Amino acid sequence: MPLISLKPVLAAALAERYAVAAFNPVDFNSMRAMVEAAVECDAPVIIQTSAKTIREYGHSMLSSWMHALAEDAPVPVVLHLDHGKDLEMIRKCIDTGWTSVMIDGSDKPFAENLRITRQVNDWANAAGVGVEAEIGEIGGVEEDIVVAEDDAGLTDPAEAESFCKELELAAFAGAIGTAHGYYRGTPEVRFDLIEEINRRTGVPMALHGGTGLDDTVYARAIELGCAKINISTALKHVFIDSFVDHKAANPKDYEPLSYVTAQRQALRALFAEKIRQFGGAGRGAALAQALA
Ligand code: 13P
Helix, strand or coil: CCCCHHHHHHHHCCCCCCCCEEEECCCCCHHHHHHHHHHHHCEEEEEEHHHHHHHHHHHHHHHHHHHHHHHCCCCEEEEEEEECCCCHHHHHHHHHHEEEEEECCCCCHHHHHHHHHHHHHHHHHCCCEEEEEEECCCEEEEEEECCCCCCCCCCCCCHHHHHCCCCCEEECEEEECEEECCCCCCCCCCCHHHHHHHHHHCCEEEEEECCCHHHHHHHHHHHHHHEEEEHHHHHHHHHHHHHHHHHCCCCHHHHHHHHHHHHHHHHHHHHHHHHCCCCCCCCHHHHHHHHH
C-alpha cells in the first residue's frame, strides 16, 4: 500500500495502547528488513531516516526505495524524518514523499521552538504529512546531535500542554528520563511525566532512546501514553556484528549477497522482536483496512 501519514497510525496505537516501532535505517538492506519484519508480524512500522542518512543518499533515492518497499507491503508503513533541525531539509522531505517529519527545536527557547514548529506544522498539514515535535532536551548521542547529561532537561508538562495546544501534532517527544545510545546504568524513566504530559496534551508520545530498556519499562510507558518507540543503537550493532559473525563462521565465503542476506535476516529478527515487544503484532492488516 502507499506510504501513510504518522497521524492516524499513532492515533490508533494510542487508542489501543500499543506502540509502533520506529527504526533508523542506514541503507536499502536495513529498510527492506524493517518492512519484511512488519509484514512477518502483521504490524504497522515507522522507517525514520536521520538527517545524516539523508545527507549520505539524498532525498529522492531514499524516498524511491521506501515507496517501492511500502507499495508491496499489506501493512501501514510511515516514512518519517527523525530529529529534523534544518528547515530546508524538512521542506524537501515534505516535497519528496516523506509522510511524517520531526522538527526538533528542543535546543531553542520555547517561543522560538514554537515558531519554527508552527511553520513546519503549516507546511506538513497542507501536504497531509504528520509532525513530531519536542520540548525538553533528550540526552545522549543521536547521529550528529550530542546532548550532554548536564544540558538534558526534563520536559515541563505545563509547557508541553501550551505547546501542543498551539499545534496539530501526530506525536510529541518529551524528555522523560530516557537517552539516546546504550545506557550506562539503569535509567530513571519518569513515568509520572509520561502520564501527566499525556493527560494534559492527549497527543501520542514518542519514546526516544528505546535501545536497552526492559520489557516492563516499555509496557508501562505504552500504558501511560507512548505510542511510538524509537530504536537506533541496537540496529547499528546488529548491522555490523552480523557481517563480522558471518565472516567468522564462513571464512572462505566471498559471495557478497550471502553477507547481505545474513545481515538482513539478523536485522529482521531484531525488528520483529521489538515490534512484538511493543504490542504491534497482529494489527497491520486491520489498520491498513481502516485507513484505506
Ligand atoms: P537509541 O539509539 O537509544 O535506540 O534511540 C533512538 C532514537 O531515539 C532515535 O531518535
